[in-house]
Amino acid sequence: MNWLRTVLTELWGLFVDDGRYALAIVVWLLLAWRALPLLGFGSGWNAFVFAAGLLAILVESAIRRARR
Amino acid sequence: MLASFLASLVECVEALTVVLAVGVVRGWRSALAGCAAALLVLLLLVVSLGRALARIPLHEVQLAVGALLLLFGMRWLRKAVLRAAGVLALHDEDAIYRREMQILRGEAVAVQAWDRLAFAASFKISMLEGIEVVFIVLAIGAGHAGLLWPASLGALAALLVVAALGLVVHRPLARVPENTLKFVVGVLLCAFGTFWAGEGMGYAWPGGDWSVPGLVGTFLVVSALCVPCCRRLAWETAR
Numbered sequence: 001m002n003w004l005r006t007v008l009t010e011l012w013g014l015f016v017d018d019g020r021y022a023l024a025i026v027v028w029l030l031l032a033w034r035a036l037p038l039l040g041f042g043s044g045w046n047a048f049v050f051a052a053g054l055l056a057i058l059v060e061s062a063i064r065r066a067r068r
Numbered sequence: 069m070l071a072s073f074l075a076s077l078v079e080c081v082e083a084l085t086v087v088l089a090v091g092v093v094r095g096w097r098s099a100l101a102g103c104a105a106a107l108l109v110l111l112l113l114v115v116s117l118g119r120a121l122a123r124i125p126l127h128e129v130q131l132a133v134g135a136l137l138l139l140f141g142m143r144w145l146r147k148a149v150l151r152a153a154g155v156l157a158l159h160d161e162d163a164i165y166r167r168e169m170q171i172l173r174g175e176a177v178a179v180q181a182w183d184r185l186a187f188a189a190s191f192k193i194s195m196l197e198g199i200e201v202v203f204i205v206l207a208i209g210a211g212h213a214g215l216l217w218p219a220s221l222g223a224l225a226a227l228l229v230v231a232a233l234g235l236v237v238h239r240p241l242a243r244v245p246e247n248t249l250k251f252v253v254g255v256l257l258c259a260f261g262t263f264w265a266g267e268g269m270g271y272a273w274p275g276g277d278w279s280v281p282g283l284v285g286t287f288l289v290v291s292a293l294c295v296p297c298c299r300r301l302a303w304e305t306a307r
Contacts, residue, residue, distance in 0.1 A: 022143070058149075063301060
């Protein structure tokens with residue numbers, strides 16, 4: 001079963017190396033999918049806000065890591 | 069095709085480093101056999117998963133693939149930003165090559181025709197790096213109808229280029245600007261991931277497909293601006 005653990009660890013590592021960063025991306029995806037349309041901005045604006053949120057997550061995470 | 073080619077190029081260079089070390093120390097027969105076996109498994113994965121993905125409705129695939137591309141691409145891009153800023157160490161193919169040679173030399177030399185250690189080491193690295201290539205090919209290929217072939221061809225072209233260079237130079241490809249490539253690929257994956265996840269959520273991107281270059285440019289500019297900020301912050305923290 002050791003090889004299975006190795007495979008699963010590698011697969012997990014493809015998407016997650018900083019848990020907080022990965023969680024922020026997933027939470028933002030869920031919010032953008034389910035909550036953002038409820039605000040009534042319009043589809044084009046929703047897309048724009050979605051992209052801006054991802055950029056903000058990237059910048060915050062890189063800065064947080066650089067400060068450590 | 070470009071995103072798939074560049075991403076695969078990076079992974080193939082990393083795999084080549086270890087396969088070269090295995091071949092030089094333990095012999096080429098088992099090293100190349102391990103690599104070929106891994107390529108066969110990866111090819112089967114692309115064919116079977118590619119067919120399965122084609123049966124799922126496009127919007128659901130776009131959302132799932134976009135989400136995975138974002139997790140994968142944002143991880144790459146963040147790491148590339150931090151490496152460019154000097155916060156994380158750069159990938160050093162020469163050092164990895166030397167370390168692998170040292171480990172393999174420490175093991176007993178095989179007496180049988182098939183060197184199991186060489187086969188396993190070569191198979192493992194080809195599978196590990198290849199899984200990333202398979203994911204990128206499938207993720208890019210699943211976003212729109214008819215993209216799986218160009219994405220697969222991009223990955224195949226990268227494999228052929230690296231294999232040819234490996235044959236010619238017989239050394240790890242240390243001069244490939246790996247972090248720059250990872251930076252560019254991270255930007256492309258983030259842009260495609262954002263676009264497809266947005267489409268999967270039912271958003272209408274302004275300008276349709278033309279918003280992809282806009283997303284590429286925006287991710288590139290923001291992450292490039294992030295590099296000097298992170299460098300300065302790391303320097304101030306270290307003081």
